[in-house]
Amino acid sequence: MKVLVANRGEIAVRAIRALKEMGLSSVAVYSQDDRDFPHVSLADEAWCIGPAGAKESYLNMERVLMAAKISGAQAIHPGYGFLAENDQFANACDNAGVTFIGPKGSVMRRLADKFETKKMVRRAGVPVIPGSQKPTPTVEIALSEARAIGFPVLLKANFGGGGRGIYLVPEESQLSRAFDTARAESRAAVGKEELYLEKFLDQARHVEVQAARDLQGNVHAFVERDCTIQRRNQKLLEESPSPFISSEVRPRLLEAAAQATTACGLTSLVTVEFLLLPDQKTFYFMEINKRIQVEHPVTEELLGIDLIQLQIALALDEPLPRITNDFDSRHSIEARINCEDAAQNFMPGEGLVTRFEVPGGPGVRVDTFLTPYVQIGTNYDSLLAKLIVSSPAGRQAGINRMKRALGELHIEGVPTTIPFHQKLMNDPIFAGGREWFTTRYLETWIPKQQFN
Numbered sequence: 001m002k003v004l005v006a007n008r009g010e011i012a013v014r015a016i017r018a019l020k021e022m023g024l025s026s027v028a029v030y031s032q033d034d035r036d037f038p039h040v041s042l043a044d045e046a047w048c049i050g051p052a053g054a055k056e057s058y059l060n061m062e063r064v065l066m067a068a069k070i071s072g073a074q075a076i077h078p079g080y081g082f083l084a085e086n087d088q089f090a091n092a093c094d095n096a097g098v099t100f101i102g103p104k105g106s107v108m109r110r111l112a113d114k115f116e117t118k119k120m121v122r123r124a125g126v127p128v129i130p131g132s133q134k135p136t137p138t139v140e141i142a143l144s145e146a147r148a149i150g151f152p153v154l155l156k157a158n159f160g161g162g163g164r165g166i167y168l169v170p171e172e173s174q175l176s177r178a179f180d181t182a183r184a185e186s187r188a189a190v191g192k193e194e195l196y197l198e199k200f201l202d203q204a205r206h207v208e209v210q211a212a213r214d215l216q217g218n219v220h221a222f223v224e225r226d227c228t229i230q231r232r233n234q235k236l237l238e239e240s241p242s243p244f245i246s247s248e249v250r251p252r253l254l255e256a257a258a259q260a261t262t263a264c265g266l267t268s269l270v271t272v273e274f275l276l277l278p279d280q281k282t283f284y285f286m287e288i289n290k291r292i293q294v295e296h297p298v299t300e301e302l303l304g305i306d307l308i309q310l311q312i313a314l315a316l317d318e319p320l321p322r323i324t325n326d327f328d329s330r331h332s333i334e335a336r337i338n339c340e341d342a343a344q345n346f347m348p349g350e351g352l353v354t355r356f357e358v359p360g361g362p363g364v365r366v367d368t369f370l371t372p373y374v375q376i377g378t379n380y381d382s383l384l385a386k387l388i389v390s391s392p393a394g395r396q397a398g399i400n401r402m403k404r405a406l407g408e409l410h411i412e413g414v415p416t417t418i419p420f421h422q423k424l425m426n427d428p429i430f431a432g433g434r435e436w437f438t439t440r441y442l443e444t445w446i447p448k449q450q451f452n
Contacts, residue, residue, distance in 0.1 A: 002027060003101070003312070004068045005043065007079030008058060009369045010386060011292070012039035015077045018308035027071045029064060031057035033377060038369050045071060052379045058082045061089050068098050075099035075315065077308075081381065084291040087112065101315040103268045103290045111264055111290060114158050115196065121285050124263035126256045129275060129284040131198035139179045142197060146175060149199050155179060157186035158194035165189065166233055168200060204275035206230065206439050207242050207283070209257035210299050212310060214320040215267050221254035222299050223325050227273075229424070230439045231346065231446070236417070237424065238295040239333045240302045243395060243433040244280050253283060254325070260285060269311040278436055294386070295334050297367060301390040302332040331398040332390040335406070337368075338382040341415035343451040348382045349415040351375075359408030363390045363401055366409070376414050384416060385409075399431050419451040 002025040005015045012028060016039055019026040028043035033052035040046045047067040050057035057063065059082055068076055076098055078084040090105035102108075111117050115134060122128045130149060135158055136142040146153045146169065155178050157165035165186055167178040183193045210222040226242035227235045245253060257272040271289040276282070296307045305323065314320070340346040353374050358366045368385035376384070389405055391397040403425045406418055427445070429435045 002071065002073045003075045003077055004029065004071060004073035005077050005079065006064045006083055008034050008037065008039060009383065010367045011079040013042060013369050014367055015079060015308055016042045018306060018312065022309055022312065027073050029067050033379060038371060047071060054380065061092055065092060065096055073098065075101055077101040077312065080291050080294060099315055101312055103266050107265050108290055111288065112159055114287065117264060117288060120263045121260045124259045126260050126285045127283065129198050129286060132196040135194040135196055139176050142179055143175055145197050149197060152200040152202065154198045154200045155182050156196055156198060157182060158196055159186065159190045159192050201275050201277065203278050203438055205244060207245065207276050208271050208273040209254060210271055211257045211261040212269050212314060212320055213261050213267050214314050215317050216319055218320040219258045219262055220320055220323050221257040223302060223327055224253060225295055225298050228439050231442050235295065237335050238298050240298045244276060246280065249281055260288060264288060266290065268314055269307060297365060297386060297388045298332045298334045301365065301388055302327050302330055329394045330390060330392050331395040332388065333398050333402050335387045335402065335421040336383060337385040337387055338417045339376055339384050339414050340382050340417050342417055342420040348378055350378050351414045353411060354413035355410055357410040359405040364405045384411065395433055399425055423449050423451065
């Protein structure tokens, strides 16, 4: 069987490696700027699908499908981002007789509406964040609902995602302006203006559960990942298990994730996201992601399973294998190494990578597309690499291993977030793992740091 990987960067490399280990043929696609990137040479064959701009290459459904047709690929792995959650593309694959490695297009289309998603999840008995029961078409209705929910509230785009299109409204006087801005942003991004409100749970942590469900309806939820270290709703570091989920609460959380996956009719690898409250017992469903996540290696290293291979197998109608959540005292951490300058308010960078050396040793993994002398531009996401460590000796041993690995990771020629992660590993609140902090922790922590 031949599978086309409709993506670039580290996730394309990761998917091609998984395909090789499964004995499947791989096809890479690439933009003109990416012709010298590793995923192109690693694949069994590669096809150029357009210029550097994503709209003319990786987001161009016709060109991706044409590459599949010319190469004879029978399936497409979309990775994350780009076309991974595009229901039209999934349907186009189906119409072309090509297997889309992900949920059915009709399912993704239904779940793009967050109200429908929450209705289904709520009916399944999963606790959902208090908020709007239907879209808020006018600022007057939004104000009435916000008063009923109680300020502060979050104003969200119904068809948004990826941490974007979210506005915190601390008080009534700020709602009108936020409403107009959010509506305009949503209209520009997806052509739809629907907004809704959620109660802002300002003391919450962000935890998520990887789940898998096969075409026969068998479902499994994996040990949670903690994604609380964020900046502007974008994750920077993930770890598993969460230091704030007890062995008593974990079964309830995983069961809720399995119920949500089943209620939504998903048959693939998905991620169910929750907010955890300070009592460390109460959690609320937030959303469900219908693709592989950037942070999937955290779960892989904790449990010793290849999630990309599992995702492909599920799409090919193989039954869900027997999986256990046994991890003993093992702990896994992933640091996202972005091409950003933390000393300059995380400004994205570009340039020629003049030095690239990766760490080694037990329990250290680097997922990347970097090579020495590769040119980094600003046409795509700033993610350069993912540094993943795991230790059988618990969280503190994992943090110590991450410190060591960060010290051995050298990327020169472009700015990176390595200095940020080095600072974070030495922060007593993060490293201590006992003092509660929230997704807004970095707002006050970052201005106190010196990254140069």
